[in-house]
Structures are given as structure tokens and as C-alpha cells.
Amino acid sequence: MKGVLLVNLGSPESPTPKDVKPYLDEFLMDKYVIDVPFLLRALLVRGIILRKRPEASAEAYSKIWWEEGSPLIVLSKRLHKKVQQATDLPVALAMRYGKPSIEQGLQELADKGVKEVLLFPLYPQYAMASTLTILVLAEEIRKKKFPDMVFTDVPAFYNKPDYIKVLAGSIKSSLEGFEYDHLLFSYHGIPERHIRKTDVTKSHCKINSTCCVTPSAAHKFCYRHQCYETTRLVVEQLGIPEDKYSLTFQSRLAGDKWLEPYTDVEINKMPKKGIKNLAVVTPAFVSDCLETLEEIAMRAKEEFEENGGEKFHAIPCLNDNDDWVQVIANWVNDWAVAEIPVS
Structure with missing residues (x-):
């Protein structure tokens, strides 16, 4: 059985320093975001950045926070819901940092009997700190938790x-x-x-x-x-x-x-x-x-x-724009039939 995992960046659970700090730690300690040796990265992130930045970031998040929660999470959930309505394949949503995690998303698909997963990083352009880190982590989790799963990656769609x-x-x-x-x-x-x-x-x-x-x-x-x-x-x-x-x-x-x-x-x-x-x-x-x-x-x-x-x-992002939803659904449905990545 086939399924889809949409993956976005992620967000703190609340616009408070208490929740922003662990989110920033997970994000900035990613070796594909700050690509220096671990000890230097830990010194930079935990010894310098995380001493002051959580407060400043929390203040920034508080300016944009919606009643329903983080805008990125809310908008991603809306997109997920619409894409699911536009395809017969199971579709799960995950974040690279924070919740719902990639492992949670894969588990949701596994519980529905999914063996073949279309990994869909929601980034038009390829970068180490976005696309690559998602693909690497997903593969690490697959090997440890879901060895019978097979992945197909959606490549950068910047010029589609x-x-x-x-x-x-x-x-x-x-x-x-x-x-x-x-x-x-x-x-x-x-x-x-x-x-x-x-x-x-x-x-x-x-x-x-x-x-x-x-x-x-x-x-x-x-x-x-x-x-x-x-x-x-x-x-x-x-x-x-x-x-x-x-x-x-x-x-x-x-x-x-x-x-x-x-x-x-x-x-x-x-x-x-x-x-x-x-x-x-x-x-x-x-x-x-x-x-x-x-x-x-x-x-x-x-x-x-x-x-x-x-x-x-x-100008707003595409968010859950109906035309954008249909493009994603078309790519998903094409993959389901043709068994090849989006091209």
C-alpha cells in the first residue's frame, strides 16, 4: 500500500521562551543547518545563541501567533486536510523540528498498512538545511523503526x-x-x-x-x-x-x-x-x-x-490555495499510478 508524508519545517509549541528554546536547540544543532563539528556547534548554539535568542524569538513569535496556534502548523494542517480530500492515498503530516515529528508521521502511515511512502519536503528549492536534512532523518528513522518501508523522494519543484x-x-x-x-x-x-x-x-x-x-x-x-x-x-x-x-x-x-x-x-x-x-x-x-x-x-x-x-x-505564501492543493494531489496521484518520482 502507498502513502504520502508531507514535511514542513516546524514550530515551537507556544510563543514562550520555555518552548522556543528546545525548538531552537533541535533546529540549530542540526548538522545540516550549522555545518560545523559537533563540539563547536554545541559551543556556538548552547553556549552563546540559546542564552539570549529564545527570548527574542519568543517575542517575535508572539506577534504572529494565532488563536489556533502557530501559523505554519495551522496552515500546514489545512493543506494536509485538503490534499487528503483530493487523493485516495493515506496522507500524513510531519515537521522536521517539533511536532508532529517525522517518526510520528511515518508511524501514522504504517498503522494504515503503508509500505511505500512518497516523501514530500514542502520546499520548492533544494538546500542542505531544508530538503537534505528531512531526507537524511527520514532514512535514519526508516532503517531503525520501519525497515520494510520504501521511500520515493519528491525532488525540488522550483521549475515545474x-x-x-x-x-x-x-x-x-x-x-x-x-x-x-x-x-x-x-x-x-x-x-x-x-x-x-x-x-x-x-x-x-x-x-x-x-x-x-x-x-x-x-x-x-x-x-x-x-x-x-x-x-x-x-x-x-x-x-x-x-x-x-x-x-x-x-x-x-x-x-x-x-x-x-x-x-x-x-x-x-x-x-x-x-x-x-x-x-x-x-x-x-x-x-x-x-x-x-x-x-x-x-x-x-x-x-x-x-x-x-x-x-x-x-504577498501571502501558497498556504492552502486550492490550485496549489490540486497540483500536489496531481503529483501524488501520478506517482501512485506511474511508480516514479514527480518529474
Whole structure:
């Protein structure tokens, strides 16, 4: 029997330092997130970051928390429910960090007799700190707890025509009635070394103006290339002029070289360049979360206006958009029949 496991990032159980701290510990101690030796990672995370960050993060989470709970969890559950209604296969939901865990999700499927699982990381672009860590942990759990299970992984879908169509349509719909001067594509940032580590050629990724547009086998796992390609395809479909959009990266940690340009730096410059009405979309996420609701829709908006901006519009993620649900269901149903990964 076949089944599906949708996997998203996760969230603290409450917007309090008490619950944020163990969540951050699990997240930041992941060797694919902070990819340094364990002792150094433990010193950095538990000796420095977790001394102050839980309080600051809890305050940020409290600004976006809904009555039903964490927005990311609530929206993921809504998506899960709709996808389940659109397919006959059993569908479970899991989070990489926090609850429900990947083990819980696999157990739910196993209890229904599922032997073949479509692992579906809810990330359009491939990255060590998102897709890879899900696949590695799921495989570790499978070997220990569910040795008879067989996995099929959904590859990064950053350039899939049906995904691009839905994303472009969602952006267009959200922009109706908003006369924007500029559309900013803001992607989650990652350290530059992650790009080089995932370069299967070990030589292609130079992180310059040409490597992401030069054909290479490295692009299959290159987050930077995939961000630029998602943007290119959406812009092409929407017919947006070259001078009316740009791409940036958000959410960096201090003390490391991360992908540039930085979202906050660029947004703060825009009013002086004559950009008074700004729209921002965050295509690295399919569900609204702390990084979209607080970092962009609140903090970036406030800084934009403080620097002379007039109107700021944060475009929602796909969330449980019916067209997005149908795309997922189509991929799932195609896999169920063809016995091959999404292509």
C-alpha cells in the first residue's frame, strides 16, 4: 500500500521562551543547518545563541501567533486536510523540528498498512538545511523503526510548470489593486559554503554573475540557481519588466558569509531610489511562518516606511490555495499510478 508524508519545517509549541528554546536547540544543532563539528556547534548554539535568542524569538513569535496556534502548523494542517480530500492515498503530516515529528508521521502511515511512502519536503528549492536534512532523518528513522518501508523522494519543484503557474497566479491575484513600483523576490538565505558543499561537480559553483545561468549538473542541488530560476520563470509568465523586480536573501546569521544581496539592506535603500510602493513575495516558503509574517510583513514593512517608503505589500505564501492543493494531489496521484518520482 502507498502513502504520502508531507514535511514542513516546524514550530515551537507556544510563543514562550520555555518552548522556543528546545525548538531552537533541535533546529540549530542540526548538522545540516550549522555545518560545523559537533563540539563547536554545541559551543556556538548552547553556549552563546540559546542564552539570549529564545527570548527574542519568543517575542517575535508572539506577534504572529494565532488563536489556533502557530501559523505554519495551522496552515500546514489545512493543506494536509485538503490534499487528503483530493487523493485516495493515506496522507500524513510531519515537521522536521517539533511536532508532529517525522517518526510520528511515518508511524501514522504504517498503522494504515503503508509500505511505500512518497516523501514530500514542502520546499520548492533544494538546500542542505531544508530538503537534505528531512531526507537524511527520514532514512535514519526508516532503517531503525520501519525497515520494510520504501521511500520515493519528491525532488525540488522550483521549475515545474504547474508549480510556477500556481505561484505566478497567486502573485498576480494578490497584486490586484496594488500599484507597485517594484516586486521583490525574497528567499531565505543560506551560507555560501552550503552552495559549494552541494556542488556535485566540486568546481562549478563560483557564486558569481554567471555560474547560475551556465548549464551544469550542479544546478540539480544548487539553491542559489534554483532561486534565480524560480524568479525568472515567474517573471516571464507575468511579463514583469527587468527594471521592476529584483531578488534578495533574508534571515542570515552573523559571523558568516551568506548569500547576497541581503533583503533588509536592499529594502532600506529602495525609497531613496524612488521605490515608494513595494511588493514582496517569499517563494522559498509554501506556508506563511515567522520569516514571512514577522520578518517581512512586519519588520521589513516598518523599516521600509521609516526610510521613506509609502506602501508595502507582503504577498501571502501558497498556504492552502486550492490550485496549489490540486497540483500536489496531481503529483501524488501520478506517482501512485506511474511508480516514479514527480518529474
